[in-house]
Each structure stands twice: as structure tokens, then as C-alpha cells.
Amino acid sequence: MEERNETLLRVEHLCQYFKMGAGRELKAVDDVSFDIKKGEVFGLVGESGCGKTTTGRSIIKLYDITSGNVYFKGQRICAGIRSYKDAIRAARASYREKVAALNKQMKEELEQGADRAQAEALNKKLRAEAEEEFRNAVIENRRLISSAKHDQKYCDKDHAAKVVASIxxxxxxxxxxxxxxxxxxxxxxxxxxxxxxxxHERIVNRIQMIFQDPIASLNPRMTVRDIIAEGLIIHGIKDKEFIDEKVYNILEKVGLVREHAGRYPHEFSGGQRQRIGIARAVIMEPELIIADEPVSALDVSIQAQVINLLNDLRSDLGITVLFIAHDLSVVKYFSDRIGVMYFGKMVELAPSDELFAHPLHPYTKSLLSAIPLPDPHYEKQRKRITYNPLAEHDYSVDGPTMREITPGHFIYCNDAEFAKYQGELGL
Ligand SMILES: Nc1ncnc2c1ncn2[C@@H]1O[C@H](COP(=O)(O)OP(=O)(O)OP(=O)(O)O)[C@@H](O)[C@H]1O
Ligand SMILES: [Mg+2]
Known part of the structure; x- marks a missing residue:
């Protein structure tokens, strides 16, 4: 557990925008930041369409992210460039504004009878300063763009070189x-x-994703053995005996048997298919597993089995987990920390116990109010809180940002809300 302080994954200002045609964009993930410590289970929760899967898919490089960074074991694996391009555009606009203001000022001074030579000299000097500032901003942001493009493209090569050197x-x-x-x-x-x-080692292979849909994510024409072994084969491993042995081992680890290896996905139940998906991820010996709603398609009793299986893998193999779910009850007992997403934004992030004891954001409160408890008295009184962002927040003047209210407890709010939340916590 002392390993907990080592940050395994750091997601910084992640933005993933999808083009919608006619110049429109869908901000599926918008400025999301969080980190995951080694050995930790981080729950990512939010309603359908809020961007959970997109966050996971961005981390494993299925998309070229729009902007932000993802670091895995300290190495940048994803880097977007939109924010740097925007910074150049903003610097250009600010430079033009400054020049116009300086020229206007000079004109006014001349009209009031100021010395022309002096006024022009001052104007030239101030314009040169503004130009210098603009040029520096362009140089710096172009440097950031080329470094981002390099890391995005060559992170695997850099990683392979490091591994080769250590071997x-x-x-x-x-x-x-x-x-x-x-x-x-x-x-x-x-x-x-x-x-x-x-x-041939790719750094993203250290991260494996268990996909949301256990039926669609398994190729129906491949046997279970081939599905599970695919990653190893792509990795350049050819030894058939070695692969078979590994597949059998993993099958047993996920609660299946070696006889299942020769069968096809349609011959399995939903829970068993999810186990095949887990086996396919685990065989690559990943350090991080992104489990995308691994149990939401399953029966309640099977849900517990699959969660227990993930828990065992976590303690036996020391795997770190990013666990995606759409309701809080599933992640409650399993996650060390939980991030709550709403419409592409992270709205609250806290250690699990803290989030359940002191939920602050109205959306988190609404998610909590949706959890049924096996207590008839409580259930009779339970009121669903609905979240209506337009009624809850007024961001017309003061916009929201992510702020730390107590150590490790972050909330997306503006100044007035921050003060209100502090009051709620008695700070
Ligand atoms: N490849 C894509 N192209 C365009 N839009 C996309 C793409 N993938 C996702 N989206 C959109 O991005 C938004 C977020 O989708 P995402 O799949 O990440 O949601 P989710 O939180 O995983 O939802 P669910 O709980 O239903 O799985 C949705 O509005 C979706 O329509
Ligand atoms: Mg999803």
C-alpha cells in the first residue's frame, strides 16, 4: 500500500471534441483532469453520454485528443494541440488590439498638440514591445505544439528504447x-x-481496456483461445505452447476452465463473456485496466461475481483500475476515489467515503438520491433529487473552475458556490 503515492496515470485538461458537420463540435470530454495512483481503483461515474467511455478511449489512444495531456508512468502518451493553437490566436488578437490602442492614443495626443517626434518614438517603442511579446508567445506555443506532436507519435518508440536499454x-x-x-x-x-x-513494446499495451459491450467486443468467428491470445501474437510472441499455457492460466484466474478455450463467444453467458474480456485484458499483464461499465449488462448476482473477480485481480496482481459506471452504487465499495462527470465535465472528485459522507455538487446529490437501499422505511421516504443545471447555477458573470475544498475533495464551482459549499461543510 505504500506504493499508493506513485502516480500511475495523470490526465491533464483532457478535451475530446467530435466534429458534427457544419463547423459544429460536440465537446464529449471538456477539460477533465484527474490522476490515478498505483494500486488504486478510481471510479468514474456519470449518466449516459457524459463522456466516460470517450475518456477511457482517449487514454488508450483510440482518438487523437483535441487538447490536454495524458501521462502514464511519467511519460506523456497523449498530447493535444488545440490549446496551443488557441493561445497563438489569442496572442495575435491581443497584439492587434494593443497596436490599435497605441495608435489611437498617439492620434489623440497629437490632436492635443503633443510633440510629433516624441509621440511617434514612444509609439514605436511600445509597439516593438508588444510585437516582441507576441513573437515570444508564438515561438513558445509552436515549441509546445511540436513537442506534443513528437510525444504523441513517438511515445512507443521512446518507451521501447527505454525497455531495451534496461534489458x-x-x-x-x-x-x-x-x-x-x-x-x-x-x-x-x-x-x-x-x-x-x-x-515492439508499446506503452499503451501497459493499459488495457475491458469494453462496455461484452457481445460486440468479442469477434464471433474467433475461438476464446484466439481472442485471448491475440494481443500476445500481435506483440510478436510465436511460441504456441507458451501461449496455450498462458491462456489456460488466465482462463482459470478469471473463473473459467481450460476446456473453454476451443469454444466460440456465442456459447457463453453474459457473465462468462465479460470474463473472457477480462482475460483478454489481463493476459497482457497491464499495469492499468480501464473497465468500462463491465457489469452494467449483467444480472445483479453476476455483477457481484465480476466485481469480486476484478477485486481479486487487483490484490493478486497489483493492477490499478479505472472503473467506469453510470451509477454510484456499483462503485461505492470498490473505488478508493470517485470522479463524477456531467456533460463532458468533471464536476466533483473525492475519496469514496468523503463523497458519500459530504456530497456537495447538486448532480452528485442527485446521483446519490437514486441509490435504493434494502430498507423499507428509508425507501418509503427516499426522494429522488433531480438535477437541473439551469436552475442550480448562475455562471453568467462568474464562471466555474475546479477547486479543492478540503484536501483531495474537488468541486466544479464559482466563488459564490464555493463559499456556499464551505458553509455546508462548516468550514
Ligand atoms: N466517435 C464518436 N463520434 C462522435 N460522437 C461521439 C463519438 N463517440 C462518442 N460520441 C458522443 O460523445 C458523447 C459521450 O459519449 P460516451 O460514449 O463517452 O458516453 P458515456 O458516458 O460512455 O455513456 P454511456 O454510459 O451510455 O456508455 C455522446 O454524446 C456521444 O454521442
Ligand atoms: Mg460508455
Missing amino acids: KEEMASALAACSSDEERKKVKKDYKARLKIAS
């Missing part, structure tokens, strides 16, 4: 410890195979 180091010390040529030959052969695989 080579290991090989050097293994070779130094050999006493005979024969031994040296064997070590070299073993490392050669590892180096070959490592040179």
Missing part, C-alpha cells in the same frame, strides 16, 4: 556472471528473444 543492462550483468562460453551462449539466446519482443 541490455540486465543482460550485461547476467553475461558477466557466466563462467563458461556455453552458459554465455544460452544467456545471449534468452535475452535475444526478450529484446526482440521489447523492441
